[in-house]
Amino acid sequence: MSRVLLPFPQQRPMAEAMASTLEARLGRLDWRRFPDGESLVAVDESLSGADVAVIATLRNPDEVSIALRFASATAREFGARSVGLVAPYLAYMRQDTRFHPGEAVSAPLYARFLEESFDWLVTLDPHLHRTPELSTLFRIPAARAAAASAVARWIVEHVPNPVLIGPDSESEQWVSDIAGKGGLPWQVLQKQRHGDREVSVSLPDAAALKGCNPVLVDDIVSSGHTLLETLGHLKALGLPPSVCIAIHAVFSGDAYEQLRNAGASQVVSTNSIPHPSNAIEIAGLLTEACADLFGASAPRRDSGRSP
Numbered sequence: 582m583s584r585v586l587l588p589f590p591q592q593r594p595m596a597e598a599m600a601s602t603l604e605a606r607l608g609r610l611d612w613r614r615f616p617d618g619e620s621l622v623a624v625d626e627s628l629s630g631a632d633v634a635v636i637a638t639l640r641n642p643d644e645v646s647i648a649l650r651f652a653s654a655t656a657r658e659f660g661a662r663s664v665g666l667v668a669p670y671l672a673y674m675r676q677d678t679r680f681h682p683g684e685a686v687s688a689p690l691y692a693r694f695l696e697e698s699f700d701w702l703v704t705l706d707p708h709l710h711r712t713p714e715l716s717t718l719f720r721i722p723a724a725r726a727a728a729a730s731a732v733a734r735w736i737v738e739h740v741p742n743p744v745l746i747g748p749d750s751e752s753e754q755w756v757s758d759i760a761g762k763g764g765l766p767w768q769v770l771q772k773q774r775h776g777d778r779e780v781s782v783s784l785p786d787a788a789a790l791k792g793c794n795p796v797l798v799d800d801i802v803s804s805g806h807t808l809l810e811t812l813g814h815l816k817a818l819g820l821p822p823s824v825c826i827a828i829h830a831v832f833s834g835d836a837y838e839q840l841r842n843a844g845a846s847q848v849v850s851t852n853s854i855p856h857p858s859n860a861i862e863i864a865g866l867l868t869e870a871c872a873d874l875f876g877a878s879a880p881r882r883d884s885g886r887s888p
């Protein structure tokens with residue numbers, strides 16, 4: 582039985598970091614776009630009997646998803662026994678309910694889409710809010726790694742006298758976990774979202790923050806408005822410039838530049854999405870989460886069948 586990692590081009594360094602512990606070889610997965618936007622995917626042809634893990638981070642999911650499907654189907658066509666997906670960032674998890682009439686509930690729909698291609702899934706800190714666990718969303722074996730220990734280590738090593746601040750109640754699960762791992766004080770604010778780019782947050786207990794260096798932590802930073810709003814309030818309270826930590830550096834548009842220009846002392850992230858802010862390595866955490874699934878899952882009924 583052999584294990585093969587097929588990383589999308591951007592995830593090659595992640596795959597290189599994971600390969601030896603997983604006793605897997607690195608295979609070829611090329612992806613390019615034709616001028617009309619269509620995808621051309623090419624994978625290793627020597628996959629007969631192999632357990633394959635495709636590695637793809639799902640920022641810009643509408644672009645990458647069709648390529649994912651082509652990659653998994655072609656790997657099976659070349660004889661892969663099983664095909665799993667390691668998605669350091671799992672997209673579409675935030676639309677987990679119908680916020681307005683007529684909207685598609687994307688989280689379960691996207692889960693169904695991925696299940697059609699993959700036998701198992703590993704991801705890092707998925708945005709599970711109203712959904713308690715990955716297993717309630719996915720019908721294939723799914724495991725989640727947590728960045729908390731790596732983020733806590735980074736904070737302890739880089740920020741003197743830190744206090745962790747989560748911008749909203751959704752962030753509590755990540756902030757409290759990181760605080761627990763690092764033995765750090767923390768608090769979580771109340772946020773109201775008024776639109777895609779309009780949010781307001783409540784003032785924190787300023788007295789409790791006196792003498793500390795604020796570290797804002799969120800799972801996803803997309804437009805950046807949640808952290809921008811929080812930064813603004815902390816600045817108005819006269820607190821020292823805050824460190825901003827994103828687990829997933831989505832950073833749409835100029836969000837990263839805006840945060841840096843808004844008085845953040847540093848903006849850092851894990852490498853779940855390749856980005857200049859990456860400072861916290863999570864390959865080892867994903868490797869651990871893969872251990873029980875990679876090569877262990879029962880082959881799909883249609884495994885090896887031509888697409």
Ligand SMILES: O=P(O)(O)OC[C@H]1O[C@@H](O)[C@H](O)[C@@H]1O
Nearest residue numbers: 799801802803804805806807
């Ligand atoms: O405010 P932006 O950066 O657009 O969105 C990120 C926020 O939206 C939430 O679901 C995330 O957990 C995070 O708090």
